[in-house]
Amino acid sequence: MIATMKEFLIVLAILLVLGVIIYNGFISRRNAMRNAFASIDVQLRKRWDLIPNLVETVKGFAKHEKEVLASVIAARNAAPGSGERFAKEDEVSAGVGRLLAVAERYPDLKSNEQFLLLQRNLTEVESQISASRRAFNSAVTDWNEGVEAFPGLLFAKAFNFERADWFEARVSERENVEVSL
Amino acid sequence: MSKWDVDRALDAVAAEIDTLERVRRDVISKRAEGTKRMTFVILGAVLIGVLVMLVSGSPVGLLAGLVAGVIGALIVHQIYFGNGAARYRAMFKVGFLSKLIRAVEPEMTYVPEQGISEAVFNESGLFSSDPDRYSCEDLIHGMLGDTKVMFSEVHAEEKHTSTDSKGNTSTRWETVFLGVFFRADFHKEFRTPLSVMPDVAERHFGWFGKKLQKLGGNLQKMESPEFEKMFVVRGADAIEARYILTPSMQERLIDLRRRLGDGVRVVFRDSHVWLAIPNKTNWFEGDLFKPAGDRSQAALLMGQLQSCFQIVEELDLNTRIWTKE
Structure with missing residues (x-):
């Protein structure tokens, strides 16, 4: 009887350790997801801060591009706090792309130092946003694998862990904006 | 013409090629002479060894001849081969390769x-x-x-x-x-x-x-x-x-x-x-x-x-x- 009890306790201890490992795995995957998501947010905020300077610089050289300038500012102002924040951010992305493309028609603007600096910063931020989104998607894949594969799915059900959604690039984002320096 | 064109690169180092070629031929002819002399030394030593063995009736003479032949060949090798090849390769790197690199980049x-x-x-x-x-x-x-x-x-x-x-x-x-x-x-x-x-x-x-x-x-x-x-x-x-x-x-x-x-x-x-x-x-x-x-x-x-x-x-x-x- 004592031997059986001992074996039972050993099995219970092993199961407990395995349970802790699996649960901690979920927590680290969730943190990776949150971290990547927060990073997207930080980069979007950086872009948000750069846009007024970009608009001001472009305005100085390309007064006739009122429509493009206005649409970028409108998208930029609508993005934070919006229920469809990321859809709005996509509009900002597209607007910034159009704004940078405008420079092609204005040689003075294209060679302006302030504009070149902003352009580099925006390219940097866009690269960082893209990297953060890809990191987020990778973390989501990891998380979903945990939620759907055995034995993780037992924990997922017990702790109410649900599948997460990926970031998907919109059609407008898949189109490359040609920007030459 | 591409910067990687071989003929263009050879033109850029043309001045160095003649000098290097003279050194290379020198080294090779010296090595050929060395090989000839090494052969003579070994054959001579072995021949003397055989004669000593025939006269004395002991194989020690042949053995001594072989040893002397090998030592002699090594000395000749050192004199004629020396570091000629290494010297040429070093000259080639400085004279040819470095100029080739400059010509390309x-x-x-x-x-x-x-x-x-x-x-x-x-x-x-x-x-x-x-x-x-x-x-x-x-x-x-x-x-x-x-x-x-x-x-x-x-x-x-x-x-x-x-x-x-x-x-x-x-x-x-x-x-x-x-x-x-x-x-x-x-x-x-x-x-x-x-x-x-x-x-x-x-x-x-x-x-x-x-x-x-x-x-x-x-x-x-x-x-x-x-x-x-x-x-x-x-x-x-x-x-x-x-x-x-x-x-x-x-x-x-x-x-x-x-x-x-x-x-x-x-x-x-x-x-x-x-x-x-x-x-x-x-x-x-x-x-x-x-x-x-x-x-x-x-x-x-x-x-x-x-x-x-x-x-x-x-x-x-x-x-x-x-x-x-």
Whole structure:
């Protein structure tokens, strides 16, 4: 009887350790997801801060591009706090792309130092946003694998862990904006 | 005409070829004379040995003759062969190769007797342990466009000592790396190192290998299945890893690995990209038995140089659209 009890306790201890490992795995995957998501947010905020300077610089050289300038500012102002924040951010992305493309028609603007600096910063931020989104998607894949594969799915059900959604690039984002320096 | 055109390159070093060819012929004729004399010395010594044996009736005479013949041949070898070949190869590097490099890339400098230092090799972190024996040569460094580059041949070895059951100790040297070691400025800012190593585990053990990789820690899975089959990526920062390894950079590394072989290791660290390209043949050498102006030899050397120089273009290191200058 004592031997059986001992074996039972050993099995219970092993199961407990395995349970802790699996649960901690979920927590680290969730943190990776949150971290990547927060990073997207930080980069979007950086872009948000750069846009007024970009608009001001472009305005100085390309007064006739009122429509493009206005649409970028409108998208930029609508993005934070919006229920469809990321859809709005996509509009900002597209607007910034159009704004940078405008420079092609204005040689003075294209060679302006302030504009070149902003352009580099925006390219940097866009690269960082893209990297953060890809990191987020990778973390989501990891998380979903945990939620759907055995034995993780037992924990997922017990702790109410649900599948997460990926970031998907919109059609407008898949189109490359040609920007030459 | 392309800067990699062999005839154009040979024109650029035409003035040096005559001098080198004279030295090469001198060395070869001296070696031919030496071979002739060595043969005479050995045959003469053996003949005397045979005569002594016949006269004395003892085989000791023949043995003495053989020994004398070998010693005599070694002395003749030293006199006629000496370091002629090494001297020619050194002259070839300075007179031919360095000018060839200047003709192709004027901003690059060639220092044949130097190489990437052991400290720099260790700093890369491409190999887990510091080598116990290290040698390097053929340092080529300078600017390729906007990118600062240096590379050289490196041979790094590890010492393994073992003791058998009788207490006898034996030492063997194992090569850690033999080939071209390359370092270039990287055009993006990053904080944590990112390594891109050959994926041995997944290649050999498939699904199980993939699971094994996780044990190494900091594993980053990239989107390209082809890239994932070839490489295993490790880095502490998932976002930085993807900032460096954009989908286009993954494609570029796939192409690079196809061209340079499956042993290529890459690390991004301290604002640089480092590559270890295994290679068993000795690069950047002149062949004593080929004319100094031989077209095939020049083509081979040009190919070796191009193979290293084009890494900058292949990895698109001259693009400066990010905040790093």
